[in-house]
Every structure is written in structure tokens, then in C-alpha cells.
Amino acid sequence: MDRRTYLGTVGIAGLSSGAGCLGEALRGDTGNPDTVLGPPEQDLSEATHPSYGEEFPAISLPDPLTGETISTDQFEGDRTVLMTLFYTMCPDGVCPQLILRLRRAQAVAAEEGYGDDAAFLAMTFDPERDGEDELRTFADQQGVNLDAGNWHFLRPTEYETGKEIVSEDLGLPFKKEFDNEYEELEYTFPHYPYIFLVNEGGFVERTYPRGSTMEISRLVDDFETVVTG
Numbered sequence: 001m002d003r004r005t006y007l008g009t010v011g012i013a014g015l016s017s018g019a020g021c022l023g024e025a026l027r028g029d030t031g032n033p034d035t036v037l038g039p040p041e042q043d044l045s046e047a048t049h050p051s052y053g054e055e056f057p058a059i060s061l062p063d064p065l066t067g068e069t070i071s072t073d074q075f076e077g078d079r080t081v082l083m084t085l086f087y088t089m090c091p092d093g094v095c096p097q098l099i100l101r102l103r104r105a106q107a108v109a110a111e112e113g114y115g116d117d118a119a120f121l122a123m124t125f126d127p128e129r130d131g132e133d134e135l136r137t138f139a140d141q142q143g144v145n146l147d148a149g150n151w152h153f154l155r156p157t158e159y160e161t162g163k164e165i166v167s168e169d170l171g172l173p174f175k176k177e178f179d180n181e182y183e184e185l186e187y188t189f190p191h192y193p194y195i196f197l198v199n200e201g202g203f204v205e206r207t208y209p210r211g212s213t214m215e216i217s218r219l220v221d222d223f224e225t226v227v228t229g
Contacts, residue, residue: 036225037205037222037229039052040206047171053203056198064155070152072202079200081119081121081197082198083120083196083198084101084122084193085098086099094191094212102122109150118227120151123162124162125162127158131155135155193211195211
């Protein structure tokens with residue numbers, strides 16, 4: 001995927017706060033044969049990350065809780081995908097808020113009977129500390145329904161692999177910040193609270209740069225529209 005100059009209005013500062021919705025989901029004739037929703041009010045086409053109408057990159061990673069290797073493109077022709085990035089040691093609540101939004105969409109999908117047409121992917125970029133036990137505990141704490149068969153935690157085998165996916169495949173700035181130069185495991189990451197909505201054709205319907213603060217009902221409504229549209 002062609003990566004362009006990172007959109008200045010969505011920089012590192014302020015990504016963990018602010019209104020989340022990019023605009024009302026326009027229904028009907030979108031003018032784009034690859035999407036269900038119409039264009040968002042905020043045009044992100046010049047950003048480095050995948051945006052409206054673009055093909056989502058193929059990302060293949062292990063799910064340590066199921067023992068499977070999950071690829072984003074395996075859902076093409078079958079399921080609508082919500083994907084986000086997180087790490088369990090997130091210090092300020094941004095990552096749990098991202099997981100909350102995917103979990104709420106998962107719950108509505110089950111209630112409305114389209115859970116088998118949905119996939120929820122949460123990729124950790126901190127594989128050094130997010131092992132199988134930590135991810136399972138985190139899932140339980142956040143109320144994720146692992147038995148539904150439509151949720152996958154994605155975990156790179158090493159930090160460098162995660163860095164490459166975030167920075168190159170998804171086009172997002174990425175940096176590990178050490179809290180103490182003498183303590184190797186004391187580090188954090190700048191927060192990029194993105195949620196990607198990808199239709200079953202593998203095309204991006206919405207990119208939510210401020211996913212951790214966006215209105216949950218809007219995310220669920222957008223998701224449901226794409227799944228059933």
C-alpha cells in the first residue's frame with residue numbers, strides 16, 4: 001500500500017483524547033463500489049495509514065489463546081472486521097477503552113444474530129510482556145467473550161515484528177519509551193488509539209483515529225451497517 005506523508009492534523013500529540021467520530025455514516029449509493037458507507041466527513045486520504053476505500057494490508061500473526069495463525073485477509077468474502085492496537089500494561093486507560101468498544105460491538109453482534117459475520121482483532125505491540133497468560137487475564141478483566149469464536153488477540157513473536165507492522169503496514173509512528181534506562185522492562189508506548197473498520201471485501205470503511213473516545217453507539221451503528229449492508 002502506498003504510504004504518504006503523515007496527516008499533520010492527526011499527530012502524536014493528542015491522539016489519546018478528543019472527539020472520536022469522523023462523521024455520520026452515509027447510506028445508499030456511496031459512489032464507491034468497494035464500500036457500504038459513504039465518505040467520512042474528515043478526509044484522511046493523505047494520511048500514511050489505511051483510510052476510506054483503500055485495501056487493508058494483509059497482516060498475519062499468531063493468536064496465542066487459540067494456537068492459530070490469523071490473517072486479516074482470511075476474512076475476505078466472509079466477515080466484517082474491527083481491529084485495534086493495544087498493550088495490557090497501558091498506564092492511562094486508553095487501551096481498555098479501545099477494547100471496550102470492540103467488546104460492545106461484539107456483544108451487539110451476538111444479540112442481533114450476526115456474530116458469525118463479524119471478526120474482532122486486537123493486536124498487542126508489546127509481545128515481551130503480553131504472553132498467553134497476560135492476554136487471557138486481560139480478556140477476562142475486560143469482559144471479552146472468547147467463546148464466541150470471533151475474537152482474536154494477535155501477538156507478534158518479537159517486538160521488532162510488531163514495530164514493523166505498526167510503522168510500515170499500518171503507517172503509524174511507533175516508539176518504545178523507556179522510563180528508566182537501567183530497567184529494561186520499564187517502558188511505555190505513545191498511544192495511537194486507532195480502530196479500523198474493514199468490510200468483507202477487505203476494504204476500509206472507516207478509520208477512527210480517536211477510537212478510545214468516540215461514541216460507542218456510532219461505532220456499533222457503522223459496524224452493523226457494514227455487516228448487514
